[in-house]
Amino acid sequence: MKNIFLFFSLSSTLFSQNWDSLALKKIYNYYLTQSNCYNNLEFLTTKIGCRLSGSPQAEKAVYWAKKAMYAAGADTVILQPCMVPHWVRGQKEKCLIYSDKFKQPIALKAVALGSSSGTGNAGIKALVIEVKSFEELDQLGENNLKGKIVFYNVFFDQSLISTGNAYGGTVLYRAKGASCAARYGAVATVVRSMTSVADDEPHTGNMFYDTSLSKNKIPAFALSYKAADALSNALKNDPKTKLLLESHCQTLANVLSYNVVGQIFGSEKPDEYVVVGGHLDSWDLGQGAHDNGTGVVQSIEMLGMFKKLGMQPKHSIRAIAFMNEENGTAGGKAYAQSAADKKEKHLAALETDAGGFTPRGFGVDTTLGLYNRVVQWKKLFSPYLIDRFNIGGGGADLSALRNSGVPCIGFETDGQRYFDIHHTAQDTFDKVNKRELALSAAAIGALIYLLDLSY
C-alpha cells in the first residue's frame, strides 16, 4: 500500500508540475506575442508623460489607468483616495562655478532635489566645501561649514555587482544631506548624482528635511556626474571656488489623488487577495518609463493575462497602480490602511519597481512560509531564464502592508542599466526594450498564476 500510495503521490506531483509547465508556456506565449504592455507603456509615457504626485499629468494617469485596467479585463476598478504632496520644480535651475582660475563662470548641469526648498530669484552664492562622507562633515563642523555650500561628492561603488546596492550606499546623502549640513550652518547642498555612468545628466530624487537635526530648510541640488567632476577639479585648483545656485521649486498644498485598484473576482475565495503593484507617479524629468511606467503596465497586463487566457483565478486578484511612491508613499499607506480597515486577507503582495528589464527572479518574504512556497517553482521558471529566488520582500509601496503582516515579494530584474537613467530626463519610452518588458511582465504573470493556484 505504501508503495502504491507513493506512486500516486509522485505521479500526481509530476502531473501537476507538467500541467504548470504547460500553463507557463501558454502564459509566456501570451505575453510575448499578444500582450498590450508595450502599447500601454507608450501611451502612458509619451502621451501623458511624467507624472509627479499632485501634477495634472498624475491626475490624467489615474483616469488612464482606470480605463486601461477595464480594457485589460478587470471586473471592477476603484480609485482609492490619498492626500499627496504637491512639489513643483518651477523654472529651470541655474548652477554656475566662479573661480579666479576661469575667465568667466562656468555653467554646470544641476537639478533641484524633490521636496527641496527653492533659492528664489536671488540665488545662493557661496564657497563650497567638498566632503566624501557624513563623518567628514561632522569633523569639519560649524567652524568650517557655516555660510558654505556643502558638496557631497560620493561615488557609486562600481565594484558592487548590484547597482541597487551601490545606490543604497549613496542615497542617504541625497535624502538627508541637506539637514545634516544645515545643522552646521551650511546654506545649500549639492550632491553627486546617484549613478554609475559618467555622463552629464543630473538625477533628481527625493530628499526630506529632518527638523530634529535643523529647522533650516536649505535648498538641495544634484549635479550631473560630469558636473560633480568639474566642481571637484575646480576646488582642487582653487579652494575659493564659489557656486551660484538658483532654483524656483516650492511645496504647494497637498492634493487629493488616488491609487488605482483593478480587480478580478476569485471563483473560490473572493475575499482572499493576491496583489501586484507598481507606481503610477514618477519624477518630473523624463517620462517615468522604467521608473515606473513598466511596473504599472506589468500589473495591468496581469489582469489581461487571466482574462485573455480565460483563466479564472481562485482568489481575487488585484493590480494596483500606486500613487506617490517617489515622494511620500501616501498611496502605499492608504492601501494598507484600507486593507486593515476592511480586514482583507492578503495571501501575498508583489511589488514591481525594478524597471522593465530582463527578469532575473524574486525576493520573497519568509513570512507565513511564502519563500518556501515560491522556491518550489524554481524549476518551472528555469526555461524562462529566471534563476534567482532570494529571501527578500517588496519595496516602498508595500512597506506598510508588509508591516501589517502580509508576506511580500519584490520583483528582480537585470538592473545594470537602471541607474544610468533613473530619475533623469533620459528615463523615456525608447529606453525600454519591448521583449525585455514582455518577459518581465510574463514572469510576474506566471508567478501570480502559480500563487493563486497554490492556496
Place this chain on the structure above:
Amino acid sequence: MKNIFLFFSLSSTLFSQNWDSLALKKIYNYYLTQSNCYNNLEFLTTKIGCRLSGSPQAEKAVYWAKKAMYAAGADTVILQPCMVPHWVRGQKEKCLIYSDKFKQPIALKAVALGSSSGTGNAGIKALVIEVKSFEELDQLGENNLKGKIVFYNVFFDQSLISTGNAYGGTVLYRAKGASCAARYGAVATVVRSMTSVADDEPHTGNMFYDTSLSKNKIPAFALSYKAADALSNALKNDPKTKLLLESHCQTLANVLSYNVVGQIFGSEKPDEYVVVGGHLDSWDLGQGAHDNGTGVVQSIEMLGMFKKLGMQPKHSIRAIAFMNEENGTAGGKAYAQSAADKKEKHLAALETDAGGFTPRGFGVDTTLGLYNRVVQWKKLFSPYLIDRFNIGGGGADLSALRNSGVPCIGFETDGQRYFDIHHTAQDTFDKVNKRELALSAAAIGALIYLLDLSY
C-alpha cells in the same frame, strides 16, 4: 584515521573554495573599476569602425589588436595568416515597389546580403512571389517562380525565449534562399530581416551560393522589418506588384589577412593552452560593436587581468582576435590547422560572440570532462549573478578546433536586445553598456582563471 582524512580533505576543499572566491572578488573588482575594455571598444568601433574581411579597416584592426594585446600585457603577439574573401558592397542599394495601386513607386529600406552578386546598373525588375517556407517554395516550383523575385517572408518566432533560437529558425532563408530559389528560375531574392524588432533597419549577414542546387548566382537582399511588411501588404492588394532591385556588390580576389594571437606564457606547462577568442571582422554596416568588438576586447582584457593582477598562469593563455567569422571563418580554420600542425595541446577554448550584454553563463562541451569541471564552479559564480551552466560548446570560430577534439565553451549573455541591432548600421558603440561589458569580460576572465588553475 578515516575521519581525520575526511576532515582534512573537506577543509582543504573549503579552503580552496574560499581562496577561489576571494580571487573572483579580486578579478571582478579589477574589471569593474580598472579594466580597459570600454576604452578599447571605443577605439576599435569609433576610430577604426566596421571591419569586413579584406577591407582596409580590417587590416587596421589587425595592427590595432596586436598593439592592444601588448599594451594589455601579452608576452608575445603573433599575426597568424589566412586568406579571406573580399566582398564589397559598392554604392548604396535601391529597392522600389511598383504597383498600380500606388501613384508612384515606393522606396523600401533594403541591403544586399553578404557574398551576394550585384544586379549592376540595370537592376532587376520583376513580379514578386511571397513564400513563408522552403516547402511552399518547392510546391510553387518553376512554373510559378521562373523570372520572379522570391520574397522569403519568415518571421522570428517571438514566443521563443532565446532570440538565438528564433534567429536559428530563420537564418537558413538568408543563407541558402538564393540558390533554392534560383533552382526554379527565380531572378533575385529578398528576405525579411532576421530580427525581433519592428523597425526600418535592414539586417545584412552572409549568404552562399550552393552550386549543387543552381549554378545561377542570383542577387540576394534583406528588407527591413517594416519594408517586408510594406511589400507583403502591397502584394495582398496587388499580386502584380513588382520590385526593382539594384545592388553593386561584388566579390574581389581573396586577400591575405590575419588572426591576432596574444599569449602569456604558462609558468608550469607552457606547452598547454587555454584560449579565449572573439572575432575582429564585422559586417560593413555600423561599427561591429556587439558583433563582435565586445568579444575582441573581452579577450584582450583577459590578458590584462593576469598581468595587472600579477597572476602568473600555470598554462599558456591565449587571446585570439579571429579574422573572417562573418563570411568564411578562414581565421578559425587557420588557427585549428596551425594547432594541429604544431601538435599544440589545448585544454579548453572559449568563444565569446554573444555581445557585451549582462553575462548569464556558459555552454560547455562534455568532451574530456570539461562540463563537469566547469559546473563545479556554479556556486562561485552565483554572487556575480551567473547561473546558467549548460551543455553546449563554442561557435563558428571554434568549430574547426572543436572538430579536432578540443573541448569548447560558448559564452552566454542576456541576448534579448542582440538581434535588434545585429548586422545593422545600429550596431554601434553607444549600444554597449559599460557595466554590462565589464561584467561580461569579468565572467570570462574569472572562468579562464579557474580553468588554468584546475589543470
